[in-house]
Amino acid sequence: MLTLTKALYDQIVDHARKDHPDEACGMVAGPEGSGRPERFIPMLNAARSPTFYEFDSSDLLKLYRELDDRDEEPVIIYHSHTATEAYPSRTDISYANEPGAHYVLVSTADTDDAGPFQFRSFRIVDGVVTEEDVEVVDAY
Numbered sequence: 001m002l003t004l005t006k007a008l009y010d011q012i013v014d015h016a017r018k019d020h021p022d023e024a025c026g027m028v029a030g031p032e033g034s035g036r037p038e039r040f041i042p043m044l045n046a047a048r049s050p051t052f053y054e055f056d057s058s059d060l061l062k063l064y065r066e067l068d069d070r071d072e073e074p075v076i077i078y079h080s081h082t083a084t085e086a087y088p089s090r091t092d093i094s095y096a097n098e099p100g101a102h103y104v105l106v107s108t109a110d111t112d113d114a115g116p117f118q119f120r121s122f123r124i125v126d127g128v129v130t131e132e133d134v135e136v137v138d139a140y
Contacts, residue, residue, distance in 0.1 A: 004136060
């Protein structure tokens with residue numbers, strides 16, 4: 001299960017809506033080994049595409065060095081889908097290289113008449129996708 005604060009949830013959703021019609025992407029870091037998402041890190045979609053996202057390689061290298069310096073790790077890796085449901089694509093699965101991370105997808109397309117977005121979390125390990133429950137809390 002992914003547990004995150006309402007503030008982090010809102011930041012991820014706001015980023016997805018702001019970057020629409022392009023896909024948004026980013027990370028939420030947390031203290032190493034804690035599994036607790038704490039620090040919101042929006043990234044620029046270097047692909048600037050409505051159907052694909054890509055972290056800029058130099059930004060990503062800088063971010064991983066910063067995470068190392070701060071004794072943090074990626075707890076959530078998120079991106080948005082602008083025209084499809086919030087479910088990992090084959091490309092998303094092939095790029096999932098953090099087995100300990102929660103992969104959050106936000107759909108800014110109204111694909112199920114449930115409202116203007118979907119917020120779903122997955123574990124992706126060795127190409128296997130498992131959806132998990134999401135719990136939004138006021139504070140940890």
